[in-house]
Amino acid sequence: MSQKFQEIIDSERPVLIDFFATWCQPCKVQSSVLTTVKENVGESARIIKVDVDQYPAIASQYGVRGVPTLAIFKKGELLWKESGVHDVNTLTQLLKQYE
Template identity: 50%
Template sequence: MATTFSEMINSSKPVLVDFFATWCGPCKTMEPILKNVKSELGDAASIIKIDVDRNPAAAQAYQVQGVPTLILFKEGKVLWRQSGVIPAKQLAAIIRQYA
């Protein structure tokens, strides 16, 4: 069963959305960082990736103007957002605040 984007971001646990593009260099830098954060946090949070070229409506809905843009949701609310690359430790600490 596929979960919709809105169902995922309305979750009671934090959901980090990585808005990225396949052609974006910094987005490729974020990949191993996100894997690190996921392995560190386990089930405390979800991480999903949204390709802005394939999902322009989602990117537009959240005014994503640059990639990568990371947005942290919980129960449908935006808790935090940042564009650009962020270190794994810093990202994990931010997500932990809301877990």
């Protein structure tokens, strides 16, 4: 997965990574928010979910200490990372900012 993950974040367009856990209630709220964000940004950005219980090494590599944690990458560079639930407008604006 780590090589595949690297290929994903090396993208020319922004990639929002949702570090989540299946047992996390706020993660479920964030997931529904991200569905709307994806509708807003269309193909200009990708949104990928990473289960921290299945891929703890990736979560650890990027300093994920709580879920949900969202991160935006472009061309392999971490541009933004923050824990907690975020709203549609904030995330849509962030992704458009990094287009």
